[in-house]
Amino acid sequence: MIHDAxxxxxxxxxxxKRSLLVGIVGLALCGAGMLFNRxxxxxxxxxxxxxxxxxxxxxxxxxxxxxLSGGAxxxxxRRLLESATRTLPLMALLFLPxxxxxxxxxxxxxxxxxGDKILRHKSLYLNVPFFLxxxxxxxxxxxxxxxxxxxxxxxxxxTAAPSLSRQLELLSGPGLVIYxxxxxxxxxxxxxxxxxxxxxxxxxxxxxxxxxxxxxAFVIAVAILLSSRKPLSEVISSEHLHDLGKxxxxxxxxxxxLAFSQFLIMFSGNLPEEIPWYIRRQQGGWRxxxxxxxxxxxxxxxxxxxxRSLKRDAKKLLAVAALVIAMRFxxxxxxxSPAFHPEGFHFNxxxxxxxxxxxxxxxxxxxxxxxxxxxxxxxxxxxxxxVQHGRE
Amino acid sequence: MKRxxxxxxxxxxxxxxxxxxxxxxxxxxxxxxxxxxxxPYPIEELAEAIGFHSSRLPLIVLIGxxxxxxxGYYLQYWVSVMDYPLNxxxxxxxxxxxxxxxxxxxxxxxxxxxxxxxxxxxxxxPMPYHPVFNVSRFALASRDRFFLCIEATDPxxxxxxxxxxxxxxxxxxxxxxxx
Numbered sequence: 001m002i003h004d005a006x007x008x009x010x011x012x013x014x015x016x017k018r019s020l021l022v023g024i025v026g027l028a029l030c031g032a033g034m035l036f037n038r039x040x041x042x043x044x045x046x047x048x049x050x051x052x053x054x055x056x057x058x059x060x061x062x063x064x065x066x067x068l069s070g071g072a073x074x075x076x077x078r079r080l081l082e083s084a085t086r087t088l089p090l091m092a093l094l095f096l097p098x099x100x101x102x103x104x105x106x107x108x109x110x111x112x113x114x115g116d117k118i119l120r121h122k123s124l125y126l127n128v129p130f131f132l133x134x135x136x137x138x139x140x141x142x143x144x145x146x147x148x149x150x151x152x153x154x155x156x157x158x159t160a161a162p163s164l165s166r167q168l169e170l171l172s173g174p175g176l177v178i179y180x181x182x183x184x185x186x187x188x189x190x191x192x193x194x195x196x197x198x199x200x201x202x203x204x205x206x207x208x209x210x211x212x213x214x215x216x217a218f219v220i221a222v223a224i225l226l227s228s229r230k231p232l233s234e235v236i237s238s239e240h241l242h243d244l245g246k247x248x249x250x251x252x253x254x255x256x257x258l259a260f261s262q263f264l265i266m267f268s269g270n271l272p273e274e275i276p277w278y279i280r281r282q283q284g285g286w287r288x289x290x291x292x293x294x295x296x297x298x299x300x301x302x303x304x305x306x307x308r309s310l311k312r313d314a315k316k317l318l319a320v321a322a323l324v325i326a327m328r329f330x331x332x333x334x335x336x337s338p339a340f341h342p343e344g345f346h347f348n349x350x351x352x353x354x355x356x357x358x359x360x361x362x363x364x365x366x367x368x369x370x371x372x373x374x375x376x377x378x379x380x381x382x383x384x385x386x387v388q389h390g391r392e
Numbered sequence: 393m394k395r396x397x398x399x400x401x402x403x404x405x406x407x408x409x410x411x412x413x414x415x416x417x418x419x420x421x422x423x424x425x426x427x428x429x430x431x432p433y434p435i436e437e438l439a440e441a442i443g444f445h446s447s448r449l450p451l452i453v454l455i456g457x458x459x460x461x462x463x464g465y466y467l468q469y470w471v472s473v474m475d476y477p478l479n480x481x482x483x484x485x486x487x488x489x490x491x492x493x494x495x496x497x498x499x500x501x502x503x504x505x506x507x508x509x510x511x512x513x514x515x516x517x518p519m520p521y522h523p524v525f526n527v528s529r530f531a532l533a534s535r536d537r538f539f540l541c542i543e544a545t546d547p548x549x550x551x552x553x554x555x556x557x558x559x560x561x562x563x564x565x566x567x568x569x570x571x
Binding site for chain 2: 260264267
């Protein structure tokens with residue numbers, strides 16, 4: 001039996017400090033960069049922001065998926081996921097710079113957009129006040145769901161009431177619907193509208209699957225790194241890693257399936273309002289980034305994760321998870337940056353400084369959240385079963 | 393060719409799956425290799441105890457998949473590029489994205505066929521005759537008994553010696569399995 005489920009505090013404290021330092025230095029550099037190149041600052045910041053909030057929101061989706069489906073794989077990582085979701089209030093705060101950069105980022109937010117017939121029609125939806133109201137609604141919905149998911153989960157630690165599991169389940173059903181609806185529109189607002197003439201109905205789903213894939217890779221990496229320390233070392237076994245590896249494989253395939261579905265339909269239609277999005281992403285170096293995505297975001301992780309022994313080997317699975325996390329960033333780069341640089345591949349130094357800046361602060365907040373609560377839901381009715389599953 | 397042994401083998405009957413697994417492990421330790429366990433339901437540990445080697449089936453499925461993949465793509469390539477080229481909206485004749493869904497389907501189809509046929513080829517099914525059924529008690533193997541049969545083709549097999557060994561495992565009974 002495990003009685004104490006808190007992580008070694010000193011180590012986390014140190015990690016938190018270092019992350020915060022990286023975050024502050026990164027953001028300070030970007031702040032300096034903004035003075036010289038305002039346009040590039042906002043572009044890099046948006047890219048970095050999408051990457052990190054994607055991991056937090058992906059974790060939220062996985063928590064709810066697990067409350068609905070059950071399974072040992074989710075019980076052992078639930079507190080890691082929940083800690084990541086509790087960073088969302090911080091992410092709401094970090095959204096503010098984007099609010100001030102709207103006219104730099106989005107063509108529809110500039111006054112000259114009214115001269116464009118299509119953008120004029122779209123302005124009923126794509127206008128600054130409505131954009132801000134929607135963003136506020138998204139954050140309000142996410143933070144509300146996160147609040148109750150975390151509150152009841154913590155309450156179960158204290159009261160051990162099995163009825164709370166049912167309550168969490170009843171919240172997670174509508175919660176997933178809320179996530180799906182809000183994230184579809186958030187992806188349209190924040191990313192798709194960068195090229196406001198273009199549209200794709202599969203985009204929202206494809207964006208969400210990207211988030212969940214990134215979150216799975218992130219939580220697998222964290223679980224493996226923590227599994228050498230108590231108390232997770234007594235719980236997480238190769239059996240759990242095997243299950244998580246299978247889920248990672250499934251989401252790698254789902255991501256590729258959706259990405260290809262969008263491409264195939266637009267390639268076959270070859271319509272002037274759809275195909276320019278892909279033409280821009282095949283010019284200059286973007287073509288090679290696209291090829292890199294096919295090889296390293298799909299083919300390599302797919303082939304590696306087929307192996308049973310790799311999924312059960314913590315070190316190798318960690319390497320694959322790291323690859324997927326890195327490729328999630330490259331995928332977002334390929335989605336976002338060609339909108340600003342259609343002539344060909346372009347990489348600004350702030351495309352690295354901004355992810356480091358936001359990432360440092362995000363990881364510090366994540367570590368702080370991890371410290372605050374037991375890292376295992378000891379009183380979940382299925383906890384013992386989940387531990388037993390690892391020992392079979 | 394080696395002469396056919398006079399009997400197929402010797403078969404011990406056990407009451408519980410754990411007895412069967414324990415007996416199999418002992419037989420393996422004693423050096424027996426050509427043996428098989430029979431039980432009413434699959435026992436994971438039993439396959440390990442027998443020393444079930446990894447099968448060649450995955451390789452067969454992979455080859456089937458590759459043939460399906462190449463064949464499916466070539467079929468479309470041959471039709472649209474070589475045999476009956478049509479200009480469809482100015483797209484290249486070899487429009488690979490449109491060929492992917494069918495290529496995927498034929499990959500799955502041939503891989504699945506290779507899996508079924510390869511499985512049958514490797515395990516020798518359907519098998520209308522098997523000597524173990526000559527032992528009348530063997531009918532219980534589909535109900536509540538567990539059997540271990542050491543085959544006479546095992547190099548270490550010796551009628552008396554193996555009989556003594558099987559009896560030392562405290563089975564319910566040991567019977568000869570005629571051909």
